[in-house]
Amino acid sequence: MITPSTLRPVTDKALKFYIETYGCQMNFGDTEIVVSIMRDNGYIYVEKMEEADIVLVNTCSIRDNAEQRVWGRLSEFAALKRRRPALIVGVIGCMAERLKERLVEADKGVDIVAGPDSYRSLPSLMEEVKSGGKGINVLLSREETYADISPVRLDRNGVSAFVSIMRGCNNMCSYCVVPYTRGGERSRDSDTILAEVRDLFDRGYREVTLLGQNVNSYRYGDTTFADLMRMTAEVSPLLRVRFATSHPKDLSDELLKVMAAHPNICRSIHLPAQSGSDTMLERMNRKYTRGWYLERIDAIRRHMPDCAITTDIIAGFCGETQEEHEATLSLMRQVGYQFAYMFKYSEREGTKASRHMKDDIDDETKTRRLTEIINLQNDLSLESNRQDIGKTFEVLVEGPSKRNPDELVGRTSQNKVCVFADTVHRPGDYVTVQVDDCTSATLLCHRV
Numbered sequence: 001m002i003t004p005s006t007l008r009p010v011t012d013k014a015l016k017f018y019i020e021t022y023g024c025q026m027n028f029g030d031t032e033i034v035v036s037i038m039r040d041n042g043y044i045y046v047e048k049m050e051e052a053d054i055v056l057v058n059t060c061s062i063r064d065n066a067e068q069r070v071w072g073r074l075s076e077f078a079a080l081k082r083r084r085p086a087l088i089v090g091v092i093g094c095m096a097e098r099l100k101e102r103l104v105e106a107d108k109g110v111d112i113v114a115g116p117d118s119y120r121s122l123p124s125l126m127e128e129v130k131s132g133g134k135g136i137n138v139l140l141s142r143e144e145t146y147a148d149i150s151p152v153r154l155d156r157n158g159v160s161a162f163v164s165i166m167r168g169c170n171n172m173c174s175y176c177v178v179p180y181t182r183g184g185e186r187s188r189d190s191d192t193i194l195a196e197v198r199d200l201f202d203r204g205y206r207e208v209t210l211l212g213q214n215v216n217s218y219r220y221g222d223t224t225f226a227d228l229m230r231m232t233a234e235v236s237p238l239l240r241v242r243f244a245t246s247h248p249k250d251l252s253d254e255l256l257k258v259m260a261a262h263p264n265i266c267r268s269i270h271l272p273a274q275s276g277s278d279t280m281l282e283r284m285n286r287k288y289t290r291g292w293y294l295e296r297i298d299a300i301r302r303h304m305p306d307c308a309i310t311t312d313i314i315a316g317f318c319g320e321t322q323e324e325h326e327a328t329l330s331l332m333r334q335v336g337y338q339f340a341y342m343f344k345y346s347e348r349e350g351t352k353a354s355r356h357m358k359d360d361i362d363d364e365t366k367t368r369r370l371t372e373i374i375n376l377q378n379d380l381s382l383e384s385n386r387q388d389i390g391k392t393f394e395v396l397v398e399g400p401s402k403r404n405p406d407e408l409v410g411r412t413s414q415n416k417v418c419v420f421a422d423t424v425h426r427p428g429d430y431v432t433v434q435v436d437d438c439t440s441a442t443l444l445c446h447r448v
């Protein structure tokens with residue numbers, strides 16, 4: 001329990017900062033960039049809020065639930081500031097970009113508001129706050145990629161790392177706020193990406209995930225995403241390479257051929273469908289049809305029969321009929337996803353849907369449809385895992401099991417979690433295991 005008395009007093013010397021991160025993998029990658037910028041400017045990163053002089057909240061605006069969690073935390077911080085006015089509170093990221101006016105209202109206790117493209121200005125914003133003002137910068141950029149910033153890795157196992165390769169999005173899906181909070185697409189110099197990957201491998205990391213709102217639209221000069229994946233895989237055969245997230249309209253055969261040719265490119269593709277109905281996909285402005293999506297699924301399986309396919313699904317988007325909902329369920333059955341991120345639609349202010357469509361599906365119906373989607377996916381995940389019983393996999397060890405210190409946890413190339421008895425190997429080792437049993441979320445294995 002954190003109370004004002006447990007927080008250390010703010011001084012002008014060696015200010016300590018703490019960051020809470022909400023939302024997607026991009027946000028966690030951004031947090032590592034922020035830590036690097038702050039540390040380079042003399043601030044000290046701490047992992048416990050009670051040690052901090054500065055509290056930063058890296059926020060997500062994709063769904064209302066994520067924003068509500070942040071508002072709740074800000075209420076707690078505001079109460080602390082009433083007893084300890086010198087505590088500096090900052091909101092950074094997508095929510096800062098979207099709700100800047102509301103965040104700087106006096107009763108919120110927020111001192112700093114910084115959008116995703118303004119992290120370099122955080123030290124100067126801190127100085128403004130120390131001088132008695134508010135630090136605000138929410139300007140979006142057409143060029144900012146933070147390519148020259150070396151992120152401070154905050155992961156605990158030292159095995160897996162995120163590498164941001166591009167920022168922003170041009171797709172303008174009608175439900176999505178990302179183009180408004182993160183701006184348009186811009187890709188990072190491939191040389192800086194490869195240098196970062198090589199440095200990570202030399203430091204002992206054995207897996208990288210290339211990140212972007214839409215990674216397969218990456219292009220820097222003549223370098224395509226398929227080229228970048230090939231060059232990343234060639235850093236070392238001992239380095240696993242993943243990526244997220246793909247847009248179905250940009251998933252090329254060229255990329256699939258590169259993946260199939262390199263065993264260390266993981267056999268896992270996250271391909272958000274959002275809906276299985278053509279009329280719904282049109283309203284969502286997804287720029288593909290169910291038929292196109294299924295052709296891409298077939299292409300994946302032609303090139304890599306062992307590839308796991310995961311997805312995103314939205315329940316209850318504007319005007320969704322029961323027939324459109326059933327089409328989504330049928331798509332899920334037809335593809336047989338290994339895993340899915342599943343959500344109720346929540347209207348985002350400023351999007352095309354908020355301006356031109358009506359959020360007309362009541363919450364009870366949204367909840368019922370989402371429950372059906374979740375239940376179906378649980379069945380699909382369990383069935384997928386059952387098909388792996390008796391098979392052997394190479395697993396990259398991540399660390400000890402939380403439930404049993406005599407067991408290790410690792411992931412297959414298909415990104416499935418494996419648990420197995422082993423007190424010999426360490427994080428970063430590759431181990432061959434055989435699957436004995438499973439749950440819908442985990443493969444229970446023994447070491448071969």
